[in-house]
Amino acid sequence: MTAAPDGLARSESRDDKSRRGPLALNGVTRRFGEFTAVDNVSFEVGPGELLALVGASGSGKTTTLRMAAGYETPDAGTVTLGGKDITKVAPERRGFGMVFQHYALFPHMPVEDNVAFGLEARGVSRAERLKKARASLANVGLEGAGGRAIQSLSGGEQQRVALARALVIEPRALLLDEPLSNLDPTLRHAMRDDLRAMLRRVGVPALFVTHDQEDAFAVADRIALLKMGKLLQVGTPEELYNAPVSREVAAFIGRGSIVPAIDKGNTATVTIGGVARDLNVTRAKGAPSHLETAYVVLRPDALELSRSAGVLAWRGRIANRRFAGGVIVYRVQLADGISVDVESQAGEAHEDDNVSISPLKGPFPLVPA
Amino acid sequence: MALLLWTVVYPNVAVIAGSFENGLGHWREFAASPADREALWTSLVISVASVFASLAIGVPLAFLLGRFEFPGRRLLRAVATLPAALPPLVGVIAFLFLYGESGLVTRVVQRALGMAEAPWRLKGVGAIVFVHAYTMYVYVFLFVSAGLERFDATLDEAASGLGANTWQRLRRVTLPLLMPAVAGSALLVFMNALGSFSAPYVFGGGLRVLSTQILASKINGAMGLAYVETTVLALSAVAGLVLFRWLDSKRKYTLASKGGRTRRTIHSRRIQILTTVASAVIVVALVLPHLMVILVSFARDGAWTTQVLPPEYTFENYRRLFSEAELWKPITNSVSMALIATAANLVVCFVAGYLIVLRKFGGRGLLELLVALPWAIPATAIALGLAATFNRNDLLTGRVLLVGTFWILPLAYFIRDIPLVASAVESSLRQMDASLEDAARGLGASWMMTMRRVILPAARPGLVAGGLLAAVTAVGEFVASVVLYTHSNRPISMEILAQLRALAFGTAAAYSVLLIFLVLLMTLAARSFEERLA
Numbered sequence: 071m072t073a074a075p076d077g078l079a080r081s082e083s084r085d086d087k088s089r090r091g092p093l094a095l096n097g098v099t100r101r102f103g104e105f106t107a108v109d110n111v112s113f114e115v116g117p118g119e120l121l122a123l124v125g126a127s128g129s130g131k132t133t134t135l136r137m138a139a140g141y142e143t144p145d146a147g148t149v150t151l152g153g154k155d156i157t158k159v160a161p162e163r164r165g166f167g168m169v170f171q172h173y174a175l176f177p178h179m180p181v182e183d184n185v186a187f188g189l190e191a192r193g194v195s196r197a198e199r200l201k202k203a204r205a206s207l208a209n210v211g212l213e214g215a216g217g218r219a220i221q222s223l224s225g226g227e228q229q230r231v232a233l234a235r236a237l238v239i240e241p242r243a244l245l246l247d248e249p250l251s252n253l254d255p256t257l258r259h260a261m262r263d264d265l266r267a268m269l270r271r272v273g274v275p276a277l278f279v280t281h282d283q284e285d286a287f288a289v290a291d292r293i294a295l296l297k298m299g300k301l302l303q304v305g306t307p308e309e310l311y312n313a314p315v316s317r318e319v320a321a322f323i324g325r326g327s328i329v330p331a332i333d334k335g336n337t338a339t340v341t342i343g344g345v346a347r348d349l350n351v352t353r354a355k356g357a358p359s360h361l362e363t364a365y366v367v368l369r370p371d372a373l374e375l376s377r378s379a380g381v382l383a384w385r386g387r388i389a390n391r392r393f394a395g396g397v398i399v400y401r402v403q404l405a406d407g408i409s410v411d412v413e414s415q416a417g418e419a420h421e422d423d424n425v426s427i428s429p430l431k432g433p434f435p436l437v438p439a
Numbered sequence: 440m441a442l443l444l445w446t447v448v449y450p451n452v453a454v455i456a457g458s459f460e461n462g463l464g465h466w467r468e469f470a471a472s473p474a475d476r477e478a479l480w481t482s483l484v485i486s487v488a489s490v491f492a493s494l495a496i497g498v499p500l501a502f503l504l505g506r507f508e509f510p511g512r513r514l515l516r517a518v519a520t521l522p523a524a525l526p527p528l529v530g531v532i533a534f535l536f537l538y539g540e541s542g543l544v545t546r547v548v549q550r551a552l553g554m555a556e557a558p559w560r561l562k563g564v565g566a567i568v569f570v571h572a573y574t575m576y577v578y579v580f581l582f583v584s585a586g587l588e589r590f591d592a593t594l595d596e597a598a599s600g601l602g603a604n605t606w607q608r609l610r611r612v613t614l615p616l617l618m619p620a621v622a623g624s625a626l627l628v629f630m631n632a633l634g635s636f637s638a639p640y641v642f643g644g645g646l647r648v649l650s651t652q653i654l655a656s657k658i659n660g661a662m663g664l665a666y667v668e669t670t671v672l673a674l675s676a677v678a679g680l681v682l683f684r685w686l687d688s689k690r691k692y693t694l695a696s697k698g699g700r701t702r703r704t705i706h707s708r709r710i711q712i713l714t715t716v717a718s719a720v721i722v723v724a725l726v727l728p729h730l731m732v733i734l735v736s737f738a739r740d741g742a743w744t745t746q747v748l749p750p751e752y753t754f755e756n757y758r759r760l761f762s763e764a765e766l767w768k769p770i771t772n773s774v775s776m777a778l779i780a781t782a783a784n785l786v787v788c789f790v791a792g793y794l795i796v797l798r799k800f801g802g803r804g805l806l807e808l809l810v811a812l813p814w815a816i817p818a819t820a821i822a823l824g825l826a827a828t829f830n831r832n833d834l835l836t837g838r839v840l841l842v843g844t845f846w847i848l849p850l851a852y853f854i855r856d857i858p859l860v861a862s863a864v865e866s867s868l869r870q871m872d873a874s875l876e877d878a879a880r881g882l883g884a885s886w887m888m889t890m891r892r893v894i895l896p897a898a899r900p901g902l903v904a905g906g907l908l909a910a911v912t913a914v915g916e917f918v919a920s921v922v923l924y925t926h927s928n929r930p931i932s933m934e935i936l937a938q939l940r941a942l943a944f945g946t947a948a949a950y951s952v953l954l955i956f957l958v959l960l961m962t963l964a965a966r967s968f969e970e971r972l973a
Contacts, residue, residue, distance in 0.1 A: 139881060140881075141877050161877070161880045162881070163883070165883065167881075168877075168878065170877070171874070174875050176878075176896075178897070190888075191879075192883055235882065
C-alpha cells in the first residue's frame with residue numbers, strides 16, 4: 071500500500087508481531103436462540119493470504135466474518151491475531167479494515183470525508199487525513215473524486231471508495247463481505263483481478279465472503295467452504311475442485327454428476343446401464359485409503375460425447391443442448407436414472423439424439439457418502 | 440424508559456386507580472347518569488360520522504387530483520391541505536365567523552332569501568361533524584393520494600387487458616389496493632374526532648360528549664366521576680385502535696411498485712367546465728376560513744353585531760397584543776412552553792428511536808409501545824391523568840407537584856407529541872443502512888463519534904420534521920391546556936377562548952392570525968435549517 075500513513079496508524083501498529091501475524095478462528099461457535107449459525111469453525115489466514123469464505127445464503131459465512139471483525143462475540147472459541155487473543159476486543163479497537171456488502175458509505179459525507187473517517191477517529195489532523203485520503207483514493211484509481219457525493223458514484227466506484235476507506239487506516243487485517251456481488255457482470259470480472267492485486271499489495275490477512283465460487287476461484291488463495299454453519303473443507307481452489315473431502319463439497323464446487331462407484335484403490339468401478347468402467351481416482355488429503363460406499367464425480371470436462379455406439383461406452387439420449395461460448399454443453403440422460411453434463415467442441419449432436427459417453431483419462435475425484 | 444413509564448404510563452394508572460377509589464361507586468354513578476350515557480353515545484356517533492364525512496370528501500378529492508388533469512388543478516392541490524395548518528381552536532372560530540348565527544355566510548343566505556331568522560344554527564352533532572370533516576379530511580386526502588402515487592399503473596393495465604371496464608377496475612383492483620391507506624386515515628380521523636374537544640366545546644350547546652363531560656366533572660369537583668369518564672374515553676379509543684388494526688391485519692399485501700402514471704386530461708367540454716367550477720368552489724370554501732379570520736382580526740371589538748361584514752376596521756387589535764403586557768403574556772407563554780416541550784421531545788425521542796431501531800435489547804417491544812401509547816390516548820385523558828398524578832409532592836409514590844405551576848403544560852405537550860417525534864426519528868433511522876454504525880466502529884470511531892458523525896446526521900431529517908410538527912402542535916395546543924392551565928401560564932388558545940367569551944372577536948381573531956403566523960414562521964425556519972445542512 072503506497073499511501074502508508076506514518077503517524078498514528080504506525081504507532082498503533084508498533085506491535086509488529088500482531089501486525090504481521092496470521093488471523094485465526096479457533097473453534098468459534100455462534101448460536102441465535104435454538105439456531106446454531108456457526109458451529110465449531112476453525113481456520114487461519116496468513117499475512118498476505120486471501121481466504122474466501124464460500125457458502126450458500128444462510129451457511130453462516132457472514133456471521134463468521136462478523137465474529138472475525140468483532141461485531142459478533144462467539145459463544146465458544148477464540149479469535150486470535152498473531153497469536154494474541156482478540157475475542158473480546160471491540161471492533162473499534164481491532165484496527166481491521168472492513169468492506170461491507172452494500173459498502174456502508176456515509177451518505178451525508180463527500181467521498182474524501184468517508185475515506186478519512188477512520189483517520190479522524192484516530193485523531194489525525196484534518197489536513198493530514200485529507201492528504202492521505204486522496205492518496206488512498208488515487209491508489210484505487212479514483213484521483214480527484216474526493217469532493218464528489220456518494221450518491222453520484224456508480225456501483226464500482228462505491229466499491230473502490232469502500233476499499234480505499236478500509237485501506238487508509240493501515241489495517242491489521244482486511245475483511246470483505248460480498249465485495250463483488252453488487253457489481254454488474256462485466257465490471258465484476260474486471261474487479262476480480264484489481265481486487266486480488268490490491269489485497270496482495272497490502273500484505274495483511276484478508277478474509278472475504280462470497281456466495282459465488284467463481285469469484286472465490288478468481289480472487290482467493292484458499293477457500294473455506296461452509297454449509298449450515300459447519301466448515302466442510304479448507305483448501306486451495308484446485309484441492310476443492312479435484313479432491314473434495316465429501317459429496318457435499320463435490321456437489322457445491324464446480325459442476326458434475328456424483329455417481330456410485332466401487333473403490334478399488336487407485337481406480338474405482340462405475341457401472342451404468344450394465345456397462346462397467348474403471349476410472350483413475352484421486353482422494354482428498356488424509357482421506358481413508360478404502361471407502362465402503364464410494365462416489366465418483368463426473369465433471370463435464372472429463373467426459374467425451376460420441377454419436378457412434380461404442381461397446382464400452384455408456385448409452386444415453388440428449389435431453390438438453392446449451393451453447394456456452396467455446397463449447398457446447400449437453401445434458402445426457404443415461405440409464406439407472408443418472409444424467410450427466412458433457413462438454414464438447416463439436417456441436418453436431420442434437421436434442422433427442424442417442425449418443426455414447428466415455429470417461430477421459432481423469433483422474434476423477436472419489437468421495438465418501 | 441423509566442422516564443416514559445413515569446410520565447406516560449403512571450398518570451393513566453393513577454386515573455384508572457382513581458376511578459376505583461370508591462370501589463365500583465364511581466362506575467355505578469357513571470352507569471346511572473343519563474348525561475354520561477348520552478355523552479358516550481354522542482362521542483361515538485360523532486366519531487363515526489366524522490370518519491364517513493372525511494372519507495366522502497377526502498377520497499374523491501384525492502382521485503380527482505391524482506388521476507385527472509384540468510384547469511385549476513395546481514391551485515386546488517396547493518390549498519387542499521390548508522385546513523391542516525389551522526390550529527384546532529382557530530378552525531372552530533373561523534367556522535363561527537363564517538357559518539355561525541351571525542356569521543358571514545349565514546347572513547348572506549338569510550338576506551338573499553329574505554328570511555327573518557338565520558337559516559341554520561351552527562349547533563349540535565351536525566355542526567361538530569361539519570367542522571371535523573373540514574379539518575380532518577386532510578388525513579384521508581394525504582393517505583389516499585400517497586396510496587395512489589404508489590399505485591402500480593401496470594396492475595390497472597393488466598386488469599383492462601383482461602377485459603375489465605373502468606368500474607370493474609375501480610371496484611376490484613384500485614379500491615381494494617387502496618384499502619390500507621383508507622383504513623389508516625379512517626383510524627386517524629376516528630381517534631382525532633373521539634378526542635376532539637374544541638368543536639364540541641364551542642358548538643356543542645347543550646350537547647354532551649365525553650371529552651367535555653370530563654372537564655365539567657373536574658370543574659364540579661367530581662374527580663372520581665371524571666376518572667371514570669376518562670377511563671371510558673381512553674378505552675373507547677383503544678377499542679377503536681384494536682378494531683382497525685384487526686380489520687387491517689386481514690390484508691397481507693403491500694404495494695411495492697414505484698408506481699407513476701400520467702394523469703388523464705378531461706376532454707369533454709361540459710365535464711371540464713363542471714370540474715373547474717367545482718374546484719373553484721372547493722378552493723373558496725377551503726380558503727375562506729383563513730381569509731375570514733384575517734378579516735375579523737382587523738374588526739373593532741364589539742362593533743360587529745348584525746351586519747354581514749364587520750363595519751369598522753382597525754389595527755388596534757394587533758397594537759394591543761404587542762403593547763399590553765397582559766395580552767402579550769399568552770404569546771410568550773405558548774412559544775416558550777412549546778420550545779421546552781419540543782426540546783425535551785427531541786432528546787427523549789432521539790434516544791428512544793436509537794434504542795428501538797438500532798439496539799437489540801429485552802425491553803424494546805415495551806419501549807415501542809410506550810412511545811406509541813400517547814397516540815392512542817385522547818388528550819383530555821392525558822391531561823386528566825397528569826392532573827391526578829402531579830398534584831402533590833410525594834416521593835414515595837413518585838409524585839411531584841406540578842399542577843398549578845408553569846411546568847404542567849410543557850409536560851402535557853411533551854407527552855402528546857412523543858409519538859409524533861418518535862415515529863419521525865424511527866423512520867429516518869430505519870432508512871439508514873444499519874451497517875453504517877458497524878462501519879464507523881470498524882474504522883475505529885468511539886461511541887460518541889459514531890453518534891455525532893453518523894447516527895445523528897441520519898436521524899436529522901426525522902428530528903427536524905418531527906420537531907417542527909411537535910412545536911406547531913404545542914404552540915396552538917388547546918385540549919390539554921383547557922384542563923391544566925392556570926392564569927399565569929395560559930397559552931394563546933386559552934386567551935382566544937377568553938376573548939371569544941368576552942365577545943372580543945377582533946382580538947380573538949388577531950391571536951389566531953398570530954398563531955397561524957407562528958406556525959408559518961416555524962415551518963420556514965425548519966425548512967431553511969434543513970436546507971442549510973443538506
